[in-house]
């Protein structure tokens with residue numbers, strides 16, 4: 001009787017949850033894709049279509065632009081958007097490879113999941129280099145992507161692991177949100193551009209889960225003083241991202257103003273530059289901060305005083321979005 005009861009109890013127990021690292025490996029194997037065979041498929045960009053959706057490019061905030069110029073501005077921003085991911089993936093791949101060291105002689109699923117993650121980010125960097133070359137073929141000369149992947153990676157990787165993993169989770173959540181909310185539903189966008197971010201999204205879903213696991217693992221090692229310094233590092237990193245956005249928005253607004261279909265007044269040129277910077281802050285900083293997953297995890301590991309410190313530091317950036 002006791003044996004029957006024990007068997008019944010065993011049967012009634014929920015099955016043990018598969019390890020999250022193991023689930024990431026399974027998903028990574030299931031969704032794996034190839035740059036040429038799946039994404040590019042011998043296609044070129046159709047420049048009669050927008051690249052970025054209006055909700056990300058904010059082109060409708062410039063009422064003096066006609067449809068052709070809104071399309072061009074969306075393509076210039078979309079070109080930089082792809083380059084920005086290629087840029088971020090340089091430091092993300094290096095940091096993930098570094099944290100994988102903690103698992104070398106431990107959880108082999110964790111090690112495999114992080115090695116696959118690194119391999120995917122190397123592939124994504126190649127994809128975004130190919131996309132840059134394809135956009136360059138169809139667009140006029142003079143586009144400049146200002147930051148360099150290794151320069152940015154050296155600066156970012158000089159900050160503590162906690163802050164780099166926080167920034168990485170932020171990026172890998174907002175890329176998914178942008179795809180699901182903006183790129184996927186907009187069938188008027190370039191088909192190739194949508195496919196790039198469709199395939200990218202499929203592998204990023206696993207990355208965000210791993211970022212969170214590794215960030216929380218790193219967080220558990222810190223004492224309160226170290227975590228407070230890590231919050232300062234995170235604030236510095238967001239400031240560094242903003243400096244990149246300021247420089248790139250100047251370059252992109254200048255390129256757009258040169259090739260826009262009618263000559264712009266100096267007030268209109270200023271308005272384009274202000275709008276592109278606002279769009280970039282929305283794309284790379286604010287939309288991610290509004291992501292509930294990121295803010296929930298962050299709030300669970302920092303103090304209200306640290307949250308307030310972040311809020312004060314970011315206020316000049318988020319101010320323009322109070323109404324969003």
Ligand SMILES: [Fe+2]
Pocket residue numbers: 089120121124200204
């Ligand atoms: Fe990626």
Ligand SMILES: [Fe+2]
Pocket residue numbers: 092121172203204207
């Ligand atoms: Fe990623």
